[in-house]
Amino acid sequence: MARLEYGDRIGKTAQIRVGCSALIYDATREKILLTRREDNGEWCLPGGGLDAGESAEEACVREVWEETGLTVAVVRLIGIYTTPHRITVYKDGNRNQYISFSFEAQILDGTPGLSDEVTEIGFFTPAEAAAINLMANHRIRIEDALVGQPAAFIR
Numbered sequence: 152m153a154r155l156e157y158g159d160r161i162g163k164t165a166q167i168r169v170g171c172s173a174l175i176y177d178a179t180r181e182k183i184l185l186t187r188r189e190d191n192g193e194w195c196l197p198g199g200g201l202d203a204g205e206s207a208e209e210a211c212v213r214e215v216w217e218e219t220g221l222t223v224a225v226v227r228l229i230g231i232y233t234t235p236h237r238i239t240v241y242k243d244g245n246r247n248q249y250i251s252f253s254f255e256a257q258i259l260d261g262t263p264g265l266s267d268e269v270t271e272i273g274f275f276t277p278a279e280a281a282a283i284n285l286m287a288n289h290r291i292r293i294e295d296a297l298v299g300q301p302a303a304f305i306r
Contacts, residue, residue, distance in 0.1 A: 165238050165246040171211040172198030172289065173256040174229060174296045175221070182274035183293060184263060185285070186218055189270050190242065195286045196253070196293070197269075207252040215256060219272060220264040223256040229296045230304030234288060253292040 174196055175184040185194045199214040201207060208225045215223045232251045239247045263272045275283070277297060281290075295304045 168247040169201045170249045170251040172196040172253045173215045177274045186269040187271035193286045195289045222260040226255045228303040229253040
């Protein structure tokens with residue numbers, strides 16, 4: 152593969168955004184919580200963008216609560232994902248390259264529920280997750296989490 156120059160990777164119209172996602176196991180640690188996005192119908196880990204003035208951990212806790220109604224605590228950092236070759240294009244034309252922190256989180260309180268951003272929610276085994284329309288950049292986050300290494304992945 153030819154080496155891409157910086158401008159070729161994100162283009163002149165893409166913005167850098169910082170985001171987070173949470174990998175949440177069920178009580179047996181055999182299944183992972185996934186949500187189906189309202190905007191594109193794909194399944195993903197709960198998460199979203201950081202707001203000004205908050206840490207990545209705070210954003211993760213807030214985003215999980217907003218999307219699922221669950222109160223969680225961050226347990227560990229799984230990885231940092233920069234994906235300079237992947238641009239997310241939204242319906243409104245916004246183009247973003249994300250720098251995402253993926254965390255393992257533990258449920259403290261609540262029952263999983265739907266929100267304005269989530270049309271379905273459920274716990275899936277890794278094999279079940281592999282068979283659904285899961286966002287490609289979230290597949291690698293799940294694979295990395297299942298490795299269980301103590302050090303965070305940097306991708």
